[in-house]
Amino acid sequence: MSILIRDLRPDDLRDVESVVRVRRAALPFLITSAGDLTFELSSAHPAKHHRVLVAETPDGEVLGTAQAGIAHDSPRPGQGYVNAYVDPARRGIGAGRLLLRTAEEHLAAQGAVDSYAWVLDEPAHRAFAERHGYRPGRSGHFLRLDLAAAELPALPDALPAGVELLPAEAFAADPRPLFAIDAEATADEPSDVGADLDDYQDWLNHTWHHPSLDKTLTIVALVDGRAVAFSAARTDGATRYGSAMTGTLRAFRGRGLAKLAKNASLHRARAAGYTEAFTGNDSGNEPMLAINRWFGYEICATETHFTRRLGTQWPSN
Structure with a gap:
């Protein structure tokens, strides 16, 4: 399947809501909304080089999304972050891999030397991260x-x-x-x-x-x-x-x-x-x-x- 990776269109409410839908489906423990997403982009510090990427099919179906940028407030320079989310119903067709590659290219272009990603502690998610060269560090819990x-x-x-x-x-x-x-x-x-x-x-x-x-x-x-x-x-x-x-x-x-x-x-x-x-x-x-x-x-x-x-x-x- 052909998959296109592009930047979020923050002025397009339908596009924003599609990304919110994917985030909620992939990580239902976070509170997110259309307003949060547009604010995330508009308020980002310039040194953060923050981007929200979208993976979609040629007919416009949003499959996944990723947020990537520089941890500009870290005491260690060159720390980048990328968090990718794919609609659980559309996993396994390559959207996550393309999002990750595009995000890493962006981080490298901005001078990052490391890429960090939060990964759900589930076999398929961990296997994806390790398959793409990532190694585990600290863990954290979501609580309800x-x-x-x-x-x-x-x-x-x-x-x-x-x-x-x-x-x-x-x-x-x-x-x-x-x-x-x-x-x-x-x-x-x-x-x-x-x-x-x-x-x-x-x-x-x-x-x-x-x-x-x-x-x-x-x-x-x-x-x-x-x-x-x-x-x-x-x-x-x-x-x-x-x-x-x-x-x-x-x-x-x-x-x-x-x-x-x-x-x-x-x-x-x-x-x-x-x-x-x-x-x-x-x-x-x-x-x-x-x-x-x-x-x-x-x-x-x-x-x-x-x-x-x-x-x-x-x-x-």
Whole structure:
């Protein structure tokens, strides 16, 4: 079958919705929408060289998609990423291979020396990655909570002395304190690539202004008036809620502040009508996994971070 690889047409709603359909079918644990996808392109930092590729048949049927670019905020230069998704009903006809080759060519042209990809921990997916020269690294879990039926921990009758919980919308005039928490928490997250958040304007562009960030459900913990922890929430505006990041400044860890913020966020999400909650954790991030188990989350899928050194010959099979 002849397959065409091209860039997403962000102004074509039908094209955008086709890519969203494929992403949802291939990875149903992520919250994604047409608005998220167009924002992903429009807000990307220029140094990211971000592209969304589309695989389609000559008659216009979208078979798969890939996102590729440079991890410009990594402390190690030359780190590229590619995540390819193929409609489960259309696997095995070569769309994934063509998407991967095109993405790697783009990464190499932008100076990348390594290509990283998240791969579902299923035999067919792992075999595809290894067949194309990728080798496994860290793993991570997707977790799901039946928010409609879960017995969430009770909200405390009173907060500890000096502690206050506020929605993120209270920081609309100046969200820089949340950037400070995010930067410190991100730097300490287990990762093969790592990230240094040091560009406040870029953070505003792609995180604070993200269309799925719900600033009423994102809860911030303050100690003596200082923002020190938060639990960020993204939603699809209908039934699905996702934890985007939960973190605490180093000096305030071990006091249960992130747990307080996340519990308040989950209670608010259920009251707002959300019925499913999703999150993701590195398999070595035991503190956050323990918090999520306490809430009742269960692992629903696992993925592995695979990498390939670019510039080496592509396998011939």
